[in-house]
Amino acid sequence: MRExxxxxxxxxxxxxxxxxxxxxxxxxxxxxRLVYGIALRMLGDRSLAEDLAQEVFLQLHCNLRSIESTxxxxxxxxxxxxxxxxxxxxxxxRVQWAPLAAAEELPAAGPQGDPxxxxxxxxxxxxxxxxxRAVLLMRYQQDLDPTEIARTLDLSLNTVKSHLxxxxxxxxxxxxxxxxxxxxxxxxx
Amino acid sequence: xxxxLEKELREALRPVDPGEDFTxxxxxRLAADPAAATRGSAAAPLVRRRRAWIPLALAASLIAALxxxxxxxxxxxxxxxxxxxxxxxxxxVSSQKLDLAYRLVNRPHxxxxxxx
Numbered sequence: 593m594r595e596x597x598x599x600x601x602x603x604x605x606x607x608x609x610x611x612x613x614x615x616x617x618x619x620x621x622x623x624x625r626l627v628y629g630i631a632l633r634m635l636g637d638r639s640l641a642e643d644l645a646q647e648v649f650l651q652l653h654c655n656l657r658s659i660e661s662t663x664x665x666x667x668x669x670x671x672x673x674x675x676x677x678x679x680x681x682x683x684x685x686r687v688q689w690a691p692l693a694a695a696e697e698l699p700a701a702g703p704q705g706d707p708x709x710x711x712x713x714x715x716x717x718x719x720x721x722x723x724x725r726a727v728l729l730m731r732y733q734q735d736l737d738p739t740e741i742a743r744t745l746d747l748s749l750n751t752v753k754s755h756l757x758x759x760x761x762x763x764x765x766x767x768x769x770x771x772x773x774x775x776x777x778x779x780x781x
Numbered sequence: 782x783x784x785x786l787e788k789e790l791r792e793a794l795r796p797v798d799p800g801e802d803f804t805x806x807x808x809x810r811l812a813a814d815p816a817a818a819t820r821g822s823a824a825a826p827l828v829r830r831r832r833a834w835i836p837l838a839l840a841a842s843l844i845a846a847l848x849x850x851x852x853x854x855x856x857x858x859x860x861x862x863x864x865x866x867x868x869x870x871x872x873x874v875s876s877q878k879l880d881l882a883y884r885l886v887n888r889p890h891x892x893x894x895x896x897x
């Protein structure tokens with residue numbers, strides 16, 4: 593998910609900046625999946641993610657004039673959403689993923705997915721620190737490379753690489769411990 | 782069968798749409814609370830609130846330190862004055878006793894010739 597959603601045009605973006613009615617709504621519609629997607633996978637709670645996503649767009653409305661392009665908009669949304677989620681997680685007690693018994697509260701597994709494996713993986717991801725979780729999201733949800741992740745999250749490149757390496761090792765260890773017969777292929781981030 | 786962790790992660794962490802009414806909820810919130818749009822991030826006001834009390838706390842600490850310092854100095858002076866008074870009193874008592882002792886030692890004794 594490297595590019596803006598196809599729905600966001602320069603016309604909508606410039607119109608939103610100029611305060612044209614309906615243009616900001618078009619921006620929200622085109623970017624809501626990006627913002628909510630980051631918020632939900634960071635926080636693990638639909639209503640918290642909804643609140644956070646709404647606040648990000650309210651903040652966007654205030655700061656539109658300082659955003660120069662659609663690419664800048666995407667960068668800004670990722671950055672603000674991730675930072676807000678990290679701050680929220682740090683202020684609150686660690687948010688636990690819903691147990692399997694309440695799995696109907698979470699989005700259904702994707703077409704390729706094993707729902708149990710997915711739930712287990714999400715639970716292990718939720719055990720990571722907020723920053724490590726954000727790094728994983730930027731890499732595997734937003735498809736950013738480590739340099740872009742570093743810019744987005746205000747981290748050094750080495751810190752990003754370290755987080756990725758350690759997080760993957762931790763996840764691999766936890767998942768392998770649960771299923772001794774299921775080895776995971778090792779990939780360098 | 783081995784699995785690809787990165788593939789599993791991409792699948793598990795895929796973005797999710799908040800639903801068709803999300804945009805309407807954002808616009809409703811914007812309309813209901815226009816001031817919300819002028820507030821910065823949730824973190825920024827918190828940071829500003831955190832930082833705002835620091836100079837006040839420093840000023841209060843400085844004032845408290847000054848007041849305590851003045852009080853300490855006053856108490857010190859009072860103790861000094863008290864000690865001075867006690868010393869003077871002790872010297873006065875000592876002087877009275879010495880004076881009495883001197884008079885006792887130096888009072889004229891009656892002679893034998895005066896007795897007849």
